[in-house]
Amino acid sequence: MVDLYVLDLSKNGLTGKIPKCLWNMSLYVMLLSSNRLSGAIPSPLGPNLSLRWLLLNNNNFNGELPGAFRYFRLLTVFDIGENKISGNIPKWIGKKFTSLIALRLHKNNFTGRIPHSLCKCSDLQILDLAHNNLTGSIPHCFGELNGMKKKSFYTFDSRFSGYGNMTQVIKGVALEYTKTLQTNSKGNQLQTLTDPLMYADNPYLCGAPLPKECSPHENTSKNKDENTNEPNKVWFYLDIACGFATGFWGIIGVLLFKKEWRHKLFMFCEVAMDKIYVVVAVRVLKMKRGREAA
Structure with missing residues (x-):
C-alpha cells in the first residue's frame, strides 16, 4: 500500500464543504485552493502531526478559523486568502505554528488587532495581511522576524518539490508560485514589512511604516x-x-x-x-x- 503524501484538488471548481474525513488522512500537503468550496471550515477530529502545507485560498469559506487547527503544529505554509473568514486573527497561530514559513490571510474579513504572538514565528518569510479590517498599530516586534533576514527560502521536503501554487501580493501585484518557494535572491525580504501596501485596505491600522500616525489615545x-x-x-x-x-x-x-x-x-x-x-x-x-x- 502506497502512502498518500500529497492531495492536490486545486483549480477544479469543487463545491460544497470539506469532508471531515480529510483531516484524518496522513497528508503532508493538502491543496484545495481555487475552487468553490463554501461554508465554515470543519474542525479537525484530532491532532494531525503530518500536515505541512495547507492551502485553502480562493474559495468561499466563511465563519471563524476552527480552534482545533492549532493541532497542525508542523505547518510551514498556511494560506486561507481570498475567502470570507471573519473574527480576530487567532493568537494561537503564532503560539502553535512556530514552524511557519508562509502565512497568508489576504482578502478576508478579519477584524481586531494584529496579534503580537505572530512574532514567535521566527522562520516566517512570507506574511500577507492585506485587504482585511484590522485595527490598531503594527507590532514593533515584526522587525525581529529572523526568517525574513535569510537569503533564501526553503521547502520542508524535497519530495514535494513542484507543489505549492501559492499567491503572494508584493507592492499590489499578485505573484503565483507554481513550483516551490525556493529562490536564490527576494535577501531583502525584511523590507516587505516596510511596504505600506502589505497592509492595504486595513484603514484602521496606524503607525510606521504607514503614513497614518497613531493618536495618543490609540497607543494608550x-x-x-x-x-x-x-x-x-x-x-x-x-x-x-x-x-x-x-x-x-x-x-x-x-x-x-x-x-x-x-x-x-x-x-x-x-x-x-x-x-x-x-x-x-x-x-x-x-x-x-x-x-x-x-
Missing part, C-alpha cells in the same frame, strides 16, 4: 482600559467582603445576643428534624410492607 487605550479596570476590581472585591460580613454577622450576631431567638431557632430545627425523621420512617415502613405483601 489598552493601558487606559487596564488602569480603569483596576478600581472596578477593588470595588468588586470590597462589595463581596462587605456583603459577606453583613450577612454573616447580621445572623450570627443576633443569635449571640438574643437568647430567646437562639432558643426558638434551635427548637424550630429540632421540630423540623423530627418531622423529616417521621416522614422517612413512614416511607420505609410502607416499602417494607409492600415487599412483604408481594
Whole structure:
C-alpha cells in the first residue's frame, strides 16, 4: 500500500464543504485552493502531526478559523486568502505554528488587532495581511522576524518539490508560485514589512511604516482600559467582603445576643428534624410492607 503524501484538488471548481474525513488522512500537503468550496471550515477530529502545507485560498469559506487547527503544529505554509473568514486573527497561530514559513490571510474579513504572538514565528518569510479590517498599530516586534533576514527560502521536503501554487501580493501585484518557494535572491525580504501596501485596505491600522500616525489615545487605550479596570476590581472585591460580613454577622450576631431567638431557632430545627425523621420512617415502613405483601 502506497502512502498518500500529497492531495492536490486545486483549480477544479469543487463545491460544497470539506469532508471531515480529510483531516484524518496522513497528508503532508493538502491543496484545495481555487475552487468553490463554501461554508465554515470543519474542525479537525484530532491532532494531525503530518500536515505541512495547507492551502485553502480562493474559495468561499466563511465563519471563524476552527480552534482545533492549532493541532497542525508542523505547518510551514498556511494560506486561507481570498475567502470570507471573519473574527480576530487567532493568537494561537503564532503560539502553535512556530514552524511557519508562509502565512497568508489576504482578502478576508478579519477584524481586531494584529496579534503580537505572530512574532514567535521566527522562520516566517512570507506574511500577507492585506485587504482585511484590522485595527490598531503594527507590532514593533515584526522587525525581529529572523526568517525574513535569510537569503533564501526553503521547502520542508524535497519530495514535494513542484507543489505549492501559492499567491503572494508584493507592492499590489499578485505573484503565483507554481513550483516551490525556493529562490536564490527576494535577501531583502525584511523590507516587505516596510511596504505600506502589505497592509492595504486595513484603514484602521496606524503607525510606521504607514503614513497614518497613531493618536495618543490609540497607543494608550489598552493601558487606559487596564488602569480603569483596576478600581472596578477593588470595588468588586470590597462589595463581596462587605456583603459577606453583613450577612454573616447580621445572623450570627443576633443569635449571640438574643437568647430567646437562639432558643426558638434551635427548637424550630429540632421540630423540623423530627418531622423529616417521621416522614422517612413512614416511607420505609410502607416499602417494607409492600415487599412483604408481594
